[in-house]
Amino acid sequence: MTYADLSLLERRLLMLWVAGLVFIYVFNTARSLQLKRGFLYSFHTAAVVAAFYYIYNILGRIDEAVLDGRESVYIIPISWLLAALCFFTAYSLYLILAVNRWKKNNISGLSIKESFDSLPTALCFFLQSGVPRMTNKEMEKIVHELCGEELSDAGRFWLSLKYGERDGCIIAGNDPIYQLPDGRIFSFSLREMTVEKNKIYELIGNNITEEYRLNEELKEKSTEARWINERLRTLNKSITRITAEREVLAAKIKIHNEFGNLLLYSKSYLAGKADIDRKKLLTMWHNNNRLFEEAGPEIWQSTYSSAVEDAERLGVKVITDGQLPENALLKDILETAIKVQVNNTLRHAHGHTVYASYSMEGDKYVIVFENDGDAPKEEIREGGGIGNLRRMVEQTGGSLVLSHEPRFSMRLEIPVEPE
Structure with missing residues (x-):
């Protein structure tokens, strides 16, 4: 039985089989060239492609002759054709597996590009x-x-x-x-x-998406930690101040009690009681008078006394308008502001007096600092002192505004309840 004896459907299926093998071998040839497996291997697969293309053309001519009722010069036993197709089908599968195995065990330009892309x-x-x-x-x-x-x-x-x-x-x-x-x-x-x-x-x-997110979280926590640290320092100062106040209060109570005893003792003496020692009474009066003579406002009791005293030693007088707030947190800010203004008055304005006015506007403290010196001739550049003061003010949720017309001034707005 030859190829020409097959039915039309059977001949079409065989030609489709041959065409499929041609495609598979073309694919293997292209992969071999891409992977640079060597000239002999690529030539071998290309030769098989050419042979199958030739067989495909022969089958096509036989098919045309059968359809036209002519006798074909090509007589191909069907058993030979099937055996060849089965062999080359198995061989094509072997080549595909061989290429894949070679690709896994060898480094090629394609494998480098695939790794590079991954x-x-x-x-x-x-x-x-x-x-x-x-x-x-x-x-x-x-x-x-x-x-x-x-x-x-x-x-x-x-x-x-x-x-x-x-x-x-x-x-x-x-x-x-x-x-x-x-x-x-x-x-x-x-x-x-x-x-x-x-x-x-x-x-x-x-x-660095994750690293950047963690870094931003760390910055936020660091800012929060600095704020907590500032609050703790303020609390520590408040505790120190309260302790001092308690000690002073205890001293005042003691003085009050001693003065009360003195008055009672003096009353008894004036009443003519015989058991009153006149020398003891004089000693008690002398001791109490000495306490009153030595008593004066404690340094810690004077608001912003340290900054004011430093200014006076430098030849700058600080005049306040209104009662500056006694808030412990604001005390540090205002002491810094006084020092900054005094420094500016001496170094740049060549003045001798600093004015500090205090007022309340809604839920904010408003403190304005000015001086009697020369007005700035150019735009104000924030140095370390003003920059540090600005950070302190802004950490409370407040603001610092500088002005140089008609003369240099600093306006601090600080919320009553810091953020």
Whole structure:
């Protein structure tokens, strides 16, 4: 039985089988060339492809002759054809398995590219001219999200990142940080290397989303910890002040009791009681008078006394308008403000008097500092003193406003209930 004796459907199925084998061998040939398995192997598979293509043409001619009622010059026993097709089908499967096994056990350019694309780090190698030589999929995705186009000039792309020209820039510079539209955060860096006397640049993008989030949380907690620390220091000062007040109160009670005893003793003496010792009475009066002579306002009792005394020693008088608040937290701020204003009066304004006026506006303390010196001739630059004062005020939720017209002044607005 020959091929020509088969039915039309059977001939079509056999031709489809041959066409499938041609496709499989073409695929194997292409993979061999891509993986660079060697010339002989690629030539061998290509020869099989050519042979099957020739067989396919022969079967087509026999089929045409049968359909036209002509006798074909090609007489192919069906048993030979089936045996050949079965053999080459099995051989094609063997070649596919051999290629896969070779791919697993050998490193090729394709395997390097696949590994390069699977890296979570965004990478791009480019020449000094900016032409990309190898870019993985992660970098291509980032470029598309930031630029909306394909990467054609990697050097220009790096400069745009470095100088913060792209949307989502968090930090510019040599190690720029960007937030992508999908919320991920990447840190970029550039590394230069020399390969075969040619300069190659490696652009690296690392996903630091989690690290950045943890760093922001740490900053928030550090700020909160500093605020708690300030409150604890203020509380410690309050405890010290309260302790001093208790000691003074105890001393006052003692003086009050002694003075009461003195009055009772004096009354008994004036009443003419014989058991009253005149010398003892005089000694008691002398001791009490000495207490009153030595008594005066304690330094701790005088609000902002330290800053005021320091100013007077420097030749600057501090005049207040209104009763400055005794709040322990505000005391540190106002003492700092007095020192800053005194320093400005001496060094820049060449004045001799500092004025501090206090008032309440709603739920805020408002304290305005001025001096009698010269007005600034240019815009005020905040140095260490004013900068530190501003931080102290803003930590309470307040504000500090500087003005140089008609003369230098500082306006502090501090909430009654700090944040």
